[in-house]
Amino acid sequence: MSAAETTTAEVPPARPSPPPRSAAKGGGADRRHPRRDGGRPGGTRGAAAVPWALLAPCLLVLVLVLGYPLVRLVTLSFQEFGQSQLWGFKPAQAVGFDNFSKVLGDGEFWAVVLRTVVFAAGSVIVTMVLGMLVALLLQRVSGWVKTLVNIALVASWGMPVIVATTIYKWMFDSDYGVLNYLLSKLPGVDVIGHNWFASGPQGLAVIMLLVVWGAVPFVVITLTAGLTQVPRELEEAARLDGASSWGVFRHVTVPVLKPVLVMLTTLSVIWDMGVFPQVFVMRGGHPEAEFQLLTTYSYDRAFVVNDYGGGSAIALLTVVLLLGVVAVYMRQMLKIGDVE
């Protein structure tokens, strides 16, 4: 069930309602009852206070627990803040753009950025393609197969990330891991005792597999719901006009699913750029240099090197890197999220 579906279902019944102009305004209902309005001079202004009063606790909490740290993140990235500042021996000192120039001038940072982008892009592409293929497959299988696949998908979706990571660590263990055993059964492959985490790219590929395994179910289930919205007549018409299966998919299915696809892709980018526990736990809490992604890199800089200013600068740069993606996501959400 997609947001698009909710929209199409929601808008039509709202139109023919008898008093449309009062239905649109919250205060309208009050105006029809002068009895209650009497006690409150300036009814409209009073009505405007109600939503803000309802919002107040939520906004207060968000400003306290999110707004303040966000501001602190920005100020920290312009300060020298190390162990002595943490213990209060020295006041934090403003250092201007020093943290940024140090980070940006570091070759390792750019290697980490590149690695993160490649990792996230790979995860997103594999997730979306696999998710689409499985969703299309689910339209073509018998009912019982569909049920089985759905059970497996929901089970892997519901797995706590930590548990999933632990399972993958076990499956890919170099000595007793079942994967090495199974792969070695294939003709011409011998990976008994192979250590997947000896090299960065291979280890990150395993972590990517773990991320994709956890992310595909959400994509499949959302797309399956979206696919029910693709009008059958349109597909049939295209087919009668001589379109191939690929043509139908490309010119009928994808355009209808586009809002959902954009949303899923942007969300996946945001999530996959923020991968942390998978790498952290997989590498026993100390990811090696060639496993560092932006998230772990920032964490290391702050809590291992005790350079909180530098760590904040890296975190802030990550957020900035994501802003473009977030903007696309928000536009799409506001477009299909029926913000009347």
Add this chain to the structure above:
Amino acid sequence: MSGVSGVDGLSGMGAVGGAGTAAAGAARRRGGGVRRSRLGWNLLGLCVFVGAGFPVYWMLDTAFKPARDAIDPTPHLLPTSLTLDNFRRALQIADFWGPVGRSLTVSLTVVVIGMAIGLLAALAISRFAFRGRKIVIVGILAVQMVPLVAMIIPIFLLLNDLGQYDKLSGLMITYLTFVLPFTVWTLRGFVVNIPKELEEAAMVDGCTRTGAFLRVVFPLLAPGMVATSVYGFIQAWNEYLYALMLMSQQHQTATVWLGNFTTKHGTEYAPMMAGATMMAVPMVVLFLLVQRKMAAGLTAGAVKG
């Protein structure tokens, strides 16, 4: 929700009426090929089932087999003998019920606070027209997109300053940052789906606005609220990074507890899988219960860290 099924029904009717004859013709032409291709698709579907389900199966399999079978160089893919020894070992390796109790306390508190505050906010942005409404909606959406990992440094320093480091209350405050926006957004989706006319009818019949909400909207909203709470609970329970950073070893929560199986002498995999099973099964069951209900909210709310 009734509107949704109505639309479904309509498009279904259209498909039957408009394309029925064409489909029948195509089926006749393809004849026996349909059954054969269905078989192929089913086989492929089974491969997906095995691929997606194997890690879960392997966790259960390892958890229930004797520890020395788990480190057999030629592992048996099918269970050989069942034993609960690994679970016993998992329970004694480190205090289990303490972390579970702490996780429960934190998750339940966060959900209760989040639902109370979140419901009010959701009503405000879905049932009232007021200036600044759009900004609030955009703000709540945007806030969900801030990667939690990026916030760990300032939150750590903030809690440190407030003397809330290594306190459950500090962890609860932190978890509100991701449970609250998600709750508001999802509940908003559920509220929007309840026709405003119902409320208005009740008010025409003499209910106050609050009365109309309590008697008409609230009962309809209850299932959605339950689903949202359960989902928020799962999110809070599964959180790892903040639990690791903000709590000391004596006060660790359930997710961090799973790290106890790896020591400098190596990892005890079979008990670890037993521990993983104990952690995962309740969460997966809860998730199964609410998943269908949340699918709608998730596409609209979309938070799964």
